[in-house]
Amino acid sequence: MIGRGLDVAFFCGLFCVAVMLQDSGLCAVGVPAAPGKTIRESLPAIVRQLSFEWDEAPPAPGQRAVGREESASARQASEESIGWIEKVVAEGWRPEKAVLAKSLVMVGNKFDSRDATRAEWETGGYRFVVSQTRTVITVVISAVSGDLGWKDRDARTQGALGLAKLVIGDVAPDKISVLPGGKSGHELAPDGAKAILLDSSFVRGRQQEFADGIAVTAAPMDMADPVDLARMARWWRRVGWWTDGKSFGFYTLKIETGPWAGNYEDNPPWFSGER
Numbered sequence: 669m670i671g672r673g674l675d676v677a678f679f680c681g682l683f684c685v686a687v688m689l690q691d692s693g694l695c696a697v698g699v700p701a702a703p704g705k706t707i708r709e710s711l712p713a714i715v716r717q718l719s720f721e722w723d724e725a726p727p728a729p730g731q732r733a734v735g736r737e738e739s740a741s742a743r744q745a746s747e748e749s750i751g752w753i754e755k756v757v758a759e760g761w762r763p764e765k766a767v768l769a770k771s772l773v774m775v776g777n778k779f780d781s782r783d784a785t786r787a788e789w790e791t792g793g794y795r796f797v798v799s800q801t802r803t804v805i806t807v808v809i810s811a812v813s814g815d816l817g818w819k820d821r822d823a824r825t826q827g828a829l830g831l832a833k834l835v836i837g838d839v840a841p842d843k844i845s846v847l848p849g850g851k852s853g854h855e856l857a858p859d860g861a862k863a864i865l866l867d868s869s870f871v872r873g874r875q876q877e878f879a880d881g882i883a884v885t886a887a888p889m890d891m892a893d894p895v896d897l898a899r900m901a902r903w904w905r906r907v908g909w910w911t912d913g914k915s916f917g918f919y920t921l922k923i924e925t926g927p928w929a930g931n932y933e934d935n936p937p938w939f940s941g942e943r
Contacts, residue, residue: 705878705879706878706879706880707878707880707881707882707883707910707912708720709878710876710878710883710910711883711908711910711919712804712932712933713780713932713933714779714780714782714801714804714932714933715804715806715908715919715932717779717780718779718784718799718800718801718804718806718919719799719806719808719910719917719919721779722778722784722786722797722799725779728777728778728779728780728781729777730776730777730781730940731775731776731777731778732775732776732777732940733773733774733775733776734774734775734776734783734939734940735774736769736772736774739939741938741939742774742939744939745774745783745785745802745938745939746769746772746774746785746939748802749772749774749785749787749800750765750768750769750772750787752800752805752922753768753787753798754837755837755839756798756805756807756836756837756903756920757796757798757807757835757836757837758834758835758836758837758838759837761791761792761794761796761834761835762789762791762796763789763791767789768787771787771788771789772785772786772787773785773786773787774939776939776940777940779801780935781935782801782802782935782938783801783802783937783938783939783940784799784800784801785799785800786798786799786800790812793811793812793813794809794810794811794812794835795809795810795811795812796808796809796835797809800922801935801938802922802936802937802938803921803922803932803934803936804919804920804921804922804932805919805920805922806917806918806919807835807917807918807919808915808916808917809831809835809915809916809917810914810915810916814914815913815914815915816831816911816913816914816915816916817913818911818913819913821877821882823913824881824882824911824913825875825882827911827916828870828884828909828911828916829866829870829871831916832866832869832870832909832918833866836862836865836866836918837862838860838862839857839860839861839862839865839904840860840861841855841857841858841859841860841861842855842856842857842858842861842902843855843856843857843858844856844898846894846895846898847894847895853895854895855895856895856898856899856902857899857902857904861902861904861905862904864899864904864905865904865905865907867887868886868887868905868907869884869885869886869887869907869908869909869918870884870909872887873885873886873887873908873909874886874887874888880912881910881911881912881913882910882911883908883909883910884908884909884910885908886905886906886907886908901923901925902923902924903920903921903922903923903924904920906920906921906923907919907920908920
């Protein structure tokens with residue numbers, strides 16, 4: 669299939685992606701979900717929990733710290749977490765792999781029976797907090813010296829774009845062809861996906877303003893473009909973000925292949941139970 673276009677069955681799968689995204693309220697096809705009054709209320713529940721409530725939420729039943737060497741699933745979850753940090757955060761803005769492995773915190777049943785991991789570090793005058801479940805990753809960035817100083821909507825929009833250009837990693841080319849013939853224009857991201865990420869989420873993203881800042885979801889898919897439809901099955905086409913001028917956070921689903929069939933409500937076991 670790679671290099672020769674997608675068959676009818678795969679296009680049917682991609683259509684299902686569009687329907688599921690529309691039904692979940694996670695895209696702008698049809699009637700969008702009603703906005704909340706604050707940034708927190710606008711985010712998917714697990715994104716809100718990972719981004720804002722790690723230290724606020726009371727311990728859930730069965731919650732416990734898990735060591736990397738406790739089980740094969742814990743070791744694999746640790747590797748997956750570090751791999752996603754290396755994938756999403758640019759080199760030079762994250763610690764070395766050995767440092768991440770030593771400092772990664774793993775908690776079983778952290779949120780609504782979801783296992784979660786967290787890594788924190790400071791570099792370049794910024795503090796990074798990366799939190800993950802098996803299916804979701806969030807990154808929250810704040811200034812070590814105080815806040816980011818983005819005082820109004822324009823400053824927040826431009827500040828977020830500028831910081832994203834710096835700290836989000838260069839996404840490798842994705843040369844899977846989605847139409848017969850294998851021409852570069854029919855490939856998902858022949859020149860790398862970072863430019864597509866920045867355009868779809870930070871330039872054309874659907875922005876909503878709240879009392880405490882702004883929250884943005886990625887631009888709606890182009891239902892007439894099979895290439896863009898296929899891109900929705902990649903994490904870099906689904907990035908959402910928010911900022912209150914003090915901190916900047918972005919998030920996405922940990923998906924790399926299609927057809928995509930996940931959502932922010934999924935809760936597959938990770939490292940505190942059977943995989």
